[in-house]
Amino acid sequence: MTAYAMQDMTWPEVKEALETVKVAILPVGSQEQHGPHLACNVDIAGAEAFALMLAEKVHPLAMLAPPLNYGISYHHMLFPGSLTLRPETFIQVLIDVATSLRQQGIRRIFVVNGHGGNQSALDIASVKMRADLGMRMSYTLWPVLGEMSIVKDQNVKRHTGHACIYETSLMMHLRPDIVRDEALAEGEMQPPLYGDVSTTGIGGFAYWNEITRNGAFEGAPEATAEIGEKIVQLALERATSFVRQFAQIDVEKQSLMHFK
Numbered sequence: 001m002t003a004y005a006m007q008d009m010t011w012p013e014v015k016e017a018l019e020t021v022k023v024a025i026l027p028v029g030s031q032e033q034h035g036p037h038l039a040c041n042v043d044i045a046g047a048e049a050f051a052l053m054l055a056e057k058v059h060p061l062a063m064l065a066p067p068l069n070y071g072i073s074y075h076h077m078l079f080p081g082s083l084t085l086r087p088e089t090f091i092q093v094l095i096d097v098a099t100s101l102r103q104q105g106i107r108r109i110f111v112v113n114g115h116g117g118n119q120s121a122l123d124i125a126s127v128k129m130r131a132d133l134g135m136r137m138s139y140t141l142w143p144v145l146g147e148m149s150i151v152k153d154q155n156v157k158r159h160t161g162h163a164c165i166y167e168t169s170l171m172m173h174l175r176p177d178i179v180r181d182e183a184l185a186e187g188e189m190q191p192p193l194y195g196d197v198s199t200t201g202i203g204g205f206a207y208w209n210e211i212t213r214n215g216a217f218e219g220a221p222e223a224t225a226e227i228g229e230k231i232v233q234l235a236l237e238r239a240t241s242f243v244r245q246f247a248q249i250d251v252e253k254q255s256l257m258h259f260k
C-alpha cells in the first residue's frame, strides 16, 4: 500500500495501519457551480486528488478519511447544480467524524479543503475540537499553498479564485475529465456592487451572481495543465512538511503558562 485510504480498507487492515498513523487527512469540498467549463464537483475532486498525493508523501504517518462532498455554498445557490449545507450541519458533521476518529485513537486531523466558503466554519470546528474533544484539527485551502508564488510570477492583476486561470489549470492537471475544453470561458464580471469603494479586506458583501454573470472569474481561456502542475507541486511540498511536523505535536500538552 502506498497510502492508507480508510474507505478502501478492511477493519483488520485499518487496525494494523493505526499502529503508525498519527494524522487523519480529510478532504472537504462543495457541490457548486464552477462556470460553464468546469463540473460542479471541482472543489472536492481537487481536494481528493491532492489529499491522496499528500497521504502517499507522508505514508505511513497518515490515513485518508472518506471525503465530505458537501460544503457551505449559499453564495452559489442561484446557479443550478449548487447544493449547500447549513454551517451548523457542516460543523457538526466534522465534529462527529472527529469523535469517531478519536475513538479509534487518531487525535490529529488535517483537513484538505477545496472550497473557500468552508474556511470560517473550519476555523470554528478546529476550536471546538481542541476545546471539547482534546483533538487538534488544522486545515488548509490547499490551492492557496501553491498559488501565491505563481500569482507573483505572472505579476498580473485580475480577479481570480473561482473557475479562473488557476482553478481551471489545476483541473487540467488533476482531473482533465471534468474540464469542458470547448466551453472555456472568460469571467463575465459584473460592475462592482459598491462602485469604486475598495472591498479588499471586506467579507460577506456579495453572492456569486452579483460578481460574475457566468459564474467564472478571470483567465480560464489561458489555463494550462503546466500551471496546474506547478501549483500542485508547491502546495504538496509545503503540506508534506506541515503534516510531518503536525504528526509529532503533543496533543495532550496544554499551555497554562499564561495563568501562572
Ligand SMILES: [Zn+2]
Pocket (backbone or CB within 6 Å): 034, 042, 043, 114, 115, 161, 162, 163, 167
Ligand atoms: Zn472551486
